[in-house]
């Protein structure tokens with residue numbers, strides 16, 4: 001290796017260290033990071049690829065409305081029964097109550 005090459009490497013490191021993150025102005029939501037391969041993807045490209053990572057093929061999490069808009073044709077979907085109330089099963093209520101009591105006991109044990 002030549003001596004000249006050694007100095008180039010140090011100059012490159014200094015440039016990276018001198019970057020101030022406050023100078024970088026990236027709008028929120030512009031990029032998405034794949035949770036599997038950690039590749040940074042332009043969010044618009046991710047949506048154009050049906051929310052699949054182009055690197056590893058991971059399917060990103062989607063909310064129901066986004067998934068429906070991807071599956072059905074435009075202006076053909078109409079939601080039925082939008083006025084249905086949520087009913088929580090009795091076992092679910094009991095489990096939530098037990099969970100709450102357990103959390104309260106854990107907090108008291110820490111004190």
Ligand SMILES: [Zn+2]
Nearest residue numbers: 034037053056
């Ligand atoms: Zn990926």
